[in-house]
Amino acid sequence: MKLYRFLSADDTSEFCHKVTAALNAGWELYGDPTYAFDGANGVMRCGQAVVKEKAGDYAPGMKLGEQ
Structure with missing residues (x-):
């Protein structure tokens, strides 16, 4: 299966x-x-x-950050 995540954070x-x-990982x-620019927070x-190939089947409940 192919997994997808979108990582975001303040510019730090x-x-x-x-x-x-x-x-x-x-x-x-x-x-x-x-x-x-995040106008609501002023930052x-x-x-x-990011993507990752992994054996197994995708399940909506899986925690992608732990894969």
């Missing part, structure tokens, strides 16, 4: 650590990162899609 080192942790970058936000 937390976002880079989140993406780095996913890459080290076997996820691969999917597409370009995004960067946008810049970053986003990055």
Whole structure:
């Protein structure tokens, strides 16, 4: 099965650590990162899609971050 996650966070080192942790857990970058102003909170936000191939069947209840 192919799994998909969209990681997002404020534009701080937390976002880079989140993406780095996913890459080290076997996820691969999917597409370009995004960067946008969050007017409601007054901060810049970053986003990055990641995908991972894994044996087994997809179930809507699975916790993707634990795969």
